[in-house]
Amino acid sequence: MTKLEISPYLMSFGTGGAHLNESVALANLRVAGATWEAVTACTKVFAVRKEASAKRLVRELTSRLQRLDDNDIALLCAGDRMEQQALLWLAICRTYRFIREWAQEVLVDRAQSYQLQIGYADYDRFWREKAEQSPELDALTLSTQAKLRAVLFRLMRETGITDDSGKLSGTSLPPSIADHLADGEPLFFAVWQR
Numbered sequence: 300m301t302k303l304e305i306s307p308y309l310m311s312f313g314t315g316g317a318h319l320n321e322s323v324a325l326a327n328l329r330v331a332g333a334t335w336e337a338v339t340a341c342t343k344v345f346a347v348r349k350e351a352s353a354k355r356l357v358r359e360l361t362s363r364l365q366r367l368d369d370n371d372i373a374l375l376c377a378g379d380r381m382e383q384q385a386l387l388w389l390a391i392c393r394t395y396r397f398i399r400e401w402a403q404e405v406l407v408d409r410a411q412s413y414q415l416q417i418g419y420a421d422y423d424r425f426w427r428e429k430a431e432q433s434p435e436l437d438a439l440t441l442s443t444q445a446k447l448r449a450v451l452f453r454l455m456r457e458t459g460i461t462d463d464s465g466k467l468s469g470t471s472l473p474p475s476i477a478d479h480l481a482d483g484e485p486l487f488f489a490v491w492q493r
Contacts, residue, residue, distance in 0.1 A: 306396045308435055313447045314359050317387050317457035319380075321345060322360050326375045335365055366393035371479050378475065381459065385476045388458040389484065397436075398451060401425060406460070406467065415467040417455070422448050 324344040329335070339361045342353035364372065367390050375386045392399040405425050409417060426444060430437040439447075455461040459468050 308397050308429075308433060309395055310397065310436075310439070310443075310447060311359055311362075312391065312395050312398065312454065313443070313450050314355060315450065316453045317384075317391070318356070318360055319383055319387060319457065321356070322364060322387055322390075323375060323383060325357065325360055326364055326372045329364070329372050330376050335361060338364075363387070363390040363394045366390045368479075374475060374479070379473075382473045382475055384457070384459040385473055386479070388454075388460060389476070389479065391454060391458070392484070397429065398454070400429070401451065410467055415469070417452075417461055417465050417467060419448060419452075422451065 321344045325338050325341065328338045328341060333341075339358055342350065342357050345353040345356050364375075367375065367386060371386055371389070375383055378386070392402055401422075405421055406417070409415065409421070426436070426448070452461070452465065456463060462468055
């Protein structure tokens with residue numbers, strides 16, 4: 300098993316969406332030479348009232364960005380929107396085991412069977428299967444489960460995995476991204492490779 304496969308379920312993705320523009324702003328700080336600690340301390344990329352909220356969001360985004368190597372970060376800064384979306388999806392899948400498994404077990408199956416509409420019922424079925432095997436997931440309240448579901452669907456829309464109606468996008472994966480994938484990671488993008 301790889302380190303990714305045995306990582307715990309981190310459900311902190313519930314703090315919000317993909318935050319593409321803010322992620323690029325943070326990545327630009329890194330490209331300019333800032334350490335990850337300095338990047339994490341920069342809360343000015345968010346227009347939020349509470350400093351604590353900004354700190355939490357920057358910490359979460361920096362955690363995702365740290366899953367990308369220097370070449371990925373450079374492409375995130377210089378790439379077009381589709382490349383940026385793909386790299387953010389890659390970082391999200393590398394960070395959150397639950398989303399990685401969702402992509403590998405549900406999205407890939409749906410794409411390969413040409414059942415392109417993804418809905419809450421698909422998620423709920425997946426959640427129940429995972430919760431049966433994981434006390435940490437099973438212990439989450441119904442309201443937390445609903446919030447996580449809504450955020451995951453938002454992440455998929457914001458990274459181009461689905462369109463606004465919940466249909467898998469079918470967009471071609473940018474060729475530049477293929478060089479940035481490790482063994483097994485092309486599955487995260489199988490929804491784009493029809």
